[in-house]
Amino acid sequence: MADIHLKNTIDKACFVTLGPRPMNRNRVSEPTRPSIRRSASLGLAGLLALSACGDSADPETGATDGEASGETDAETNGARQVSYYEHVRPLLSEHCVSCHSDGSIAPFRLDTYQEVAALGPAIAAVIEARTMPPFGVRADGSCRDWADPRWLGDDDIATIAQWVEEGTMEGDPTIEAPLVPQLPTLEGDGIERVALPNYTPHASPEAGFELDDYQCFLVEFDGDEDRYLTGFDVEAGNDKLVHHVLGFRVDPAFLGNGETLEKLDALEAGPGWDCYGAAGEGVLPQGVPVTWAPGQGAVHYPDGVGVRFSPGDVMVVQMHYNLLDSQGMDQTSINLQWADEVEREGFQILWDPFLFSSIGGGGGETLEAGAASVQYAWNASFESMLSLDGLAFDSIDILGLIPHMHSRGRSMDINIDRGDTMACAADVDRYDYNWQRTYFYEDPITVGMGDRLDVVCDFDTTGIDAPVAAGFGTQDEMCLVGIFFAPSE
């Protein structure tokens, strides 16, 4: 049953944009992976191929991900005794304390010996699994190099594991406290501070939100000239509440967006409207130039690149509030850095054939209910994706990606399909809806219009009785990739 459904979903998905695909692909010099062919036989075999792919060998040690390289590291560390003040505190200060300190978003502090020692095994576990610090794409060099990856090195992971194993020794408290690194800030001219309305987030148990609130606010701009966004920062009003901030660029003239925004705004008495999937039910954004989560600091787009806002374009800001630790009012501000001109215009395309299937009436596609692993796959040429926005270039440089699913999304496997080769573009093997962001490449990926983006989303629908639809709502799912690019020079 599961396989049949999977096959149907995938065949349909691929049918949307898929041409004939060559069977044999060669490896190319960019980081590659075996091609995963989706065909009638993608059932168990396909799943096995996928999990094999996730377990790729560490290029340096040859060890697979499953077996931590801790063994060898533990040997080198074995001679010394690991203590909190000497070895552990500097690592946590660098990688954890920006969020895990008093008044910040994380639910507990990691800057005192007592707290850290009490949580030792949990800390070792999340560090080992590399789910903390949150950075959802695999950053061990097996699939691209990322700007500012947050992953701890294997040696540091081994140090913390050893400290916990040896009984969390305190060590010498007179050792000077390490500095917590400063987050990047915006510098230079053209910074505009946009204050969002005062808002008191509240739970909506009837909508399934016991501890979270997602609220969208409309930001309009003056001026009658094009201008370009080159970077941004967020000043959370209440650090304990603000879990993420997304700023969508919306052209009100695009497919009824203007009317949809008016309707949404009229639905609620106070400022803004409820939203979850993107900018609100039915709004079709032109990109997400702002993606921010705590502990991130300012983002500068790659040198010379800016995203154009034309007169009339608005920004819909989605605030995600988490009420686990705190309640109360918030007023967050967003700092936007503008330039009148840029060397290269940056563009964003949000693509999701699964979501598209649900738009415009008629039943959309669905995911099978009650399965620990349900996949949705799509494959689309850059030519077709760009043409929806009326864009065409000889080639483009992909600067970064935004992987986006909802709460049932587990992983996303994103590849560049160059016809005869498949190259890894992002291995999102620890997806967490709570951490929405743009992952920027260290070196952009150049693609031609005939190249394709190949995406496999994996969902866990355990505990759900009815097929899961695509859509913007909390119970719906998406298999969306935001592509941030600039035309090649």
Ligand code: HEC
């Ligand atoms: C960018 C902010 C941020 C950074 C950096 C960060 N954390 Fe977290 N951490 C959180 C938040 C927020 C939570 C609460 C769960 C959530 O929202 O994902 C959390 C939860 C946890 C948990 C509870 C288990 C879990 O996964 O929910 C542990 C343990 C943890 N963090 C340890 C660490 C350690 C150790 C580091 C550094 C190596 C670290 N964190 C770095 C924000 C952060």
